[in-house]
Amino acid sequence: MDAPAKTILVTGSHRSGTTWVGKVLATAPQTAYVHEPFNVIHPCELTSLRMQYWYQRLNGGPDHPDWQEFHDLLSFRWNSPKLAWSDLLHPRTALRKLRTKRRRTRLCDRCRQIVLKDPIALLSTEWLAENFGVQPVIMIRHPAAFASSLQLKGWTFDFQNLLEQPEAIEEFFPEEREAIEQQSEQGHDDLIGEGAFLWRLLHKVILEFRRRHPEWIYLRHEDVSRHPAEEFPRLFDRVGLPYTSRTDDFLRQTSTSTDPHIPGVSTSIHNVVRNSAANINVWQQRLTEEEVERIRRITGSTADAFYRNEDWQIAHGSSPFQSRVSRVREAHLCDNN
Incomplete structure (x- = not known):
């Protein structure tokens, strides 16, 4: 078998479309989809890698204890x-x-290239690029959509995962240390505030990467969801993958639903049929105006680097207030990560 081609790493924050984009890329010939080796609770079965922290930052070279495991994973030497x-x-x-x-x-035997989908690898993107030559595709999603999605699913984040990584704090969040400590002590009663603060931290990392590595690919979830038929062929061209009829068929199946008002119908977190255009602004139906304003205030200048004033406007006809029945119904709709 020929030597493996360069691995494509699809990362960003969780709930940013990494699964969808990763699975679309993996429809290219001779590619294999690898799912989240950095996941703490559900580690990848193809490797013996086990991470201690969510958003773990790895550094060093071949002497790092995880280096060989990653080398084997990206060389198709998988556990069986x-x-x-x-x-x-x-x-x-x-x-x-x-x-x-x-x-x-x-x-x-038949694949030569890996599409590694892992938003939790974000803080280790440079390490993977420097040690294994991965090609990063970094996903970005509107902060209101991110916070709304976490609230809908009831997902929380333990900020001790960052505080117990002093090197990560020093590199990416030196001015946020006190705020992270305060957030860690607050508990999880405020999912909107917690989600907005987590968005700010993760996208500060993305901003720093964009400064250091302008050659990497940075893709807004909204852009690829609004125009998937135009954006995906461009993305395939940039990462050097052939865009085939198989990809076109898969994209139609996973970005179009029969109901234009339903953003996504999912039987699991990793299997979704969505109306990708409707999915963009579903947060406008979930959040109140006050919640949106608060998210914007918390994310501040970091959000301004990615989104303009008009991206925060609630569209005409979208009610910012919902009944409990509507929220329960939406609990069955998943805007997949």
Whole structure:
């Protein structure tokens, strides 16, 4: 088999469209989709990597304890399920392991390039680029959409994950240390404020990367959702992947729903059929005007680097106030990360 081509890393913040973009890219010939080796709770089964922190920052070279594991992962040297004697008592388990092993072997044989989807790898993007030559595609999403999505799902963030990484604080958030400590002590009663503050931190990292690495690809979720048929061919061209009819078919299936008012209907976090255009401003139906103003105040100049005044306007006909019935209904709609 030829040497693997350069890995494409799709990262950014969580809830920013990384799954959708990563899976679209992985429709290109001879590509394999690898999911979130930095995930603390659900680590990638293809590797023995185990992260201690959410948004862990890695540094150093081949002497780093995780270097070899990443090298193997990005070189298609993947873990395979091992059969144990106890599996003889559970034929279905043994059959599932054998099928998984055969599927991974076929992928390794026919694929030459990995699309690594992992928003949690954001703070280690430079490390992955310097050590393994990955090509970053960094996703950005409107702060109101991000905070609204976290509130809808009830997702919280323990800021001790950052405070226990002093090198990450020193590099990316030296002026935010006290604010991070205060946020860490507040608990999780204010999901809107917490989400807006987390957005500010993560996008300060993206701003710093944009300053250091203007050659990397930075893609707003809203732009690719509004015009997927135009934006994805351009993205494929920039990362050097062929855009085929298979990609076109997959894009139509995952960016168009029959109901223009439904942003996305999902059976799981990683499987979504969406109306990508309707998905852009769904936060306008979820948030009150006061919540939107508060998010803008918290995200401040960091948000101004990515979004203009008109991007914060609530469209005509979008009510900023919702009944409890509407919010419960929307709990079944997922604007997938």
